[in-house]
Amino acid sequence: MLLVTGITGHTGRYFLQELINHKYRGAIRCIVRESSDTSLIDNSGLNIEKVSGDLDDPNFINTVMNDVETIMHIYNIHHSPLIVKTAINKNVKRAILIHTTGIYSEFKYASEEYKRIEQKIKELTNDPKCLTKVTILRPSMIYGDLCDRNMSKFIKMIDKLRVMLVINGGNSLIQPVNARDLGAAFYTVLTTSHETDGKAYDLTGEKPIKIVDALKLISNEFNKKTVFISVPIDVGVLMAKIFKIVSFGKVDYIEKVQRMGEDRSYSHKSATNDFGYKPMSFKNGIKIEVAEYVEAKQKNE
Structure with missing residues (x-):
């Protein structure tokens, strides 16, 4: 049985669509919120069992892994250690974990927790008794x-504004990845x-692009001059800190602004070599x- 977390989320829905497109024949168990829209699951034609529960609850995780052979954990990196620990105890064969390239950030508070999580998983899987094979996708x-x-936020801003502020000229590199490519890669x-x-x-976009060039492409799609x-x-x-103070801590963009000044481009060559990963431009x-967005x-209106 395949256990999936986060299947109703952004990338999870594209993974589900891949399962549907390929007419996946195995049994699937999905952990979903009671409030989630499960219409795509319900109309998928696949052998899917829906369960609701708390991913922070060890007893729930232990129960939901009964008869599971493979785990696709999409929902949240912070649950990975408990999921891997339980998978090992239950002799689950494989665990595929969706993490983040945020682990490479130069800002300690942006990456320290991600590094700690992956180190914990490494310790768990290095145990000689561990039979569970773990794959991490970032x-x-x-x-x-x-x-x-x-990008949806930038699209809305460019649609409404004629002038935009960019950190350091927008010359930092990013490598956005389309959720469709991720769904296909997960499958x-x-x-x-x-x-x-x-x-x-690392699962990244086709190639690095400057932030300002990415914004210009969006502007061009609107046929506007930004x-x-x-x-x-x-x-x-400084502006982000002021916003945080005047909002009494409710608006905190400090880390996001700082990361706008660092390059966030990473090679996906290993993914291309091993399983033919080829993301769109x-x-x-x-x-x-x-x-x-326009539609x-x-x-x-």
């Missing part, structure tokens, strides 16, 4: 439709255990997302 900045928390890794067991892969004004990172951080991906906007 997506970069995820985009693809209006459910993403990254491929699921079906290529021999090549991928026990390994870790003016980008460079702001030194120190000024940007950002230009093509953002065209899809902007078109979806939704027109429907609401």
Whole structure:
């Protein structure tokens, strides 16, 4: 049986669509919230069992892993240690964990916890008694439709504004990955255990792109001319700190501003070599997302 967490989330829905497209024949158990929209699951035609529970509850995790052979953990990196520990105790054959390239951030508070989690998993799987093979997938900045928390915000801003501030001229590199490519990659890794067991892969977009160039591509999709004004990172951080103070801590963009000043581009060569990972270009991906935004906007007008 395949156990999946986060299947109703942003990338999880694309993974589910891959299962549907390939007519996956095995039994699937999905952990979902009671409030989640499960219509795609219900109409999938697949052998899916839905269960609800708390991923922080060791007893629930222990019970839900009965008869499970493979785990696809998409939901939240912070649950990975408990899931791996329980998988080992239950003799689960494989665990595929979706983590993040945020582990590489130069900012300690942005990466320290991710490193601690992966170190804990390494310790668990280094035990001679461990029979569970773990594969870690680390997506970069995820985009693809209006459910993403990254490019969708920039799309809305560029649609509404004629002038945008960019940190250090927007020259830092990013490598956004489309959620469609992730869904396909998750499915491929699921079906290529021999090549991928026990390994870790960075899943990034086709190639690095400057932040300002990514924003210009969005602006071009709107056929608008947006003016980008460079702001030194120190000024940007100061402004973020002021916003945090005046909002009594409710608006905290300090870390996000700091990360706008660091390069976030990572090679996916290992994924390409091992299981044929070939992501779409950002230009093509953002065209899809902007078109979806425009269509939704027109429907609401």
